Amino acid sequence: MYNQILKNIFGYRICAGCNSAICESRKINSLDGYWHMDCFRCRACNQPIDGLREQFASCGRYPYHRSCYRPKCDVCKNIVPSNPLGSLTNPFWKQEACPSHAHDGTPRCTCCFRLQPRRTKGYVDLHDANRKLCPECMDSAIMVTNKCQPLYAEIHQFYEGLHMPVNKRVPLLLVEYDQLYAMVSNKTLDIKGVCVRHMESTINIVTRQHTTPEKRTRPFKLTLDHGIVSGILILFGLPRILSGFLIAHEMMHAWMNLSGYQPMSEEVEEGISQVMGHMWLECELSSSRNGKWSQFERKLGEFFKFQVEVSPCPIYGNGFRKGHQAVQKYGLKKTLQHMRRTGNFPF
Numbered sequence: 224m225y226n227q228i229l230k231n232i233f234g235y236r237i238c239a240g241c242n243s244a245i246c247e248s249r250k251i252n253s254l255d256g257y258w259h260m261d262c263f264r265c266r267a268c269n270q271p272i273d274g275l276r277e278q279f280a281s282c283g284r285y286p287y288h289r290s291c292y293r294p295k296c297d298v299c300k301n302i303v304p305s306n307p308l309g310s311l312t313n314p315f316w317k318q319e320a321c322p323s324h325a326h327d328g329t330p331r332c333t334c335c336f337r338l339q340p341r342r343t344k345g346y347v348d349l350h351d352a353n354r355k356l357c358p359e360c361m362d363s364a365i366m367v368t369n370k371c372q373p374l375y376a377e378i379h380q381f382y383e384g385l386h387m388p389v390n391k392r393v394p395l396l397l398v399e400y401d402q403l404y405a406m407v408s409n410k411t412l413d414i415k416g417v418c419v420r421h422m423e424s425t426i427n428i429v430t431r432q433h434t435t436p437e438k439r440t441r442p443f444k445l446t447l448d449h450g451i452v453s454g455i456l457i458l459f460g461l462p463r464i465l466s467g468f469l470i471a472h473e474m475m476h477a478w479m480n481l482s483g484y485q486p487m488s489e490e491v492e493e494g495i496s497q498v499m500g501h502m503w504l505e506c507e508l509s510s511s512r513n514g515k516w517s518q519f520e521r522k523l524g525e526f527f528k529f530q531v532e533v534s535p536c537p538i539y540g541n542g543f544r545k546g547h548q549a550v551q552k553y554g555l556k557k558t559l560q561h562m563r564r565t566g567n568f569p570f
């Protein structure tokens with residue numbers, strides 16, 4: 224009220240920062256208001272901004288140093304607080320979020336890793352080891368074993384096209400998380416598929432599209448009818464393009480085993496399998512068969528390719544990079560011949 228009177232009587236401007244009259248002649252006119260030079264401060268670090276000369280960012284009515292500016296959070300729509308640990312940025316999807324959402328129960332898609340924005344619905348709980356899917360990943364998710372067989376047949380053809388046929392019809396089965404991890408030796412790795420070798424066992428496979436875990440599986444007997452490989456297991460509820468990548472990866476283990484390759488180091492064996500999965504993705508994404516993959520599936524495919532390429536894992540990441548380099552340099556056939564002889568990549 225007093226401010227209004229001041230302004231009315233003396234013609235002073237009122238500072239948008241401190242709400243008192245600006246008597247000085249030097250003032251800043253910005254962001255729909257007038258400011259004392261000293262009141263025009265960065266909302267993040269509270270240091271003054273030279274609003275007359277310096278470039279600055281703004282959000283709402285507040286100025287920020289460009290270096291201090293924090294983007295809006297995709298989850299809660301507030302400004303992402305500046306934090307020495309940084310925000311939860313997902314550079315591929317360009318999602319920015321407050322660090323707190325990593326621990327506050329905000330659902331995160333297990334495939335694309337995007338967080339669910341507040342006040343939106345549609346993230347699906349698979350009721351399987353806390354796995355959740357965003358609506359776009361859910362759109363193409365393969366939920367039951369028989370729905371995955373056409374894709375499996377296509378990947379058989381992909382290997383035939385490379386003159387690497389997998390002649391044995393090794394069963395491809397979709398399973399829940401616990402069942403998969405029961406078959407994995409290194410349980411610290413983030414694994415979504417496995418090629419089961421040297422084992423006869425009864426496992427539960429997903430055959431019914433039920434949301435409750437009790438009703439969706441039935442027992443299946445893995446046998447060694449097919450040689451030393453008894454089956455390929457993939458997690459159920461993964462987008463089609465990710466399921467395809469995993470099948471292409473696991474099929475390489477099966478092919479090497481059935482072709483009599485001697486055991487290799489994990490880095491070499493996983494590395495070349497990643498190379499094959501990556502190669503399959505590349506072929507699918509560059510193929511001109513329009514309409515086979517939706518726009519989102521293509522984007523997701525690019526995301527998985529990117530993840531394979533930059534993975535920090537010493538086994539999967541380094542293995543891929545060495546294998547990829549070898550295949551670029553010598554071609555797939557020569558690389559495999561060398562691996563068969565020496566158990567290592569050619570350098």
Ligand SMILES: [Zn+2]
Pocket residue numbers: 238239240241242243258259261262
């Ligand atoms: Zn002021």
Ligand SMILES: [Zn+2]
Pocket residue numbers: 265266267268269270287288290291
């Ligand atoms: Zn600042």
Ligand SMILES: [Zn+2]
Pocket residue numbers: 296297298299300301303320321324
């Ligand atoms: Zn937030």
Ligand SMILES: [Zn+2]
Pocket residue numbers: 332333334335336337356357358359360361
């Ligand atoms: Zn997703």
Ligand SMILES: [Zn+2]
Pocket residue numbers: 472473476492493496
């Ligand atoms: Zn593998």
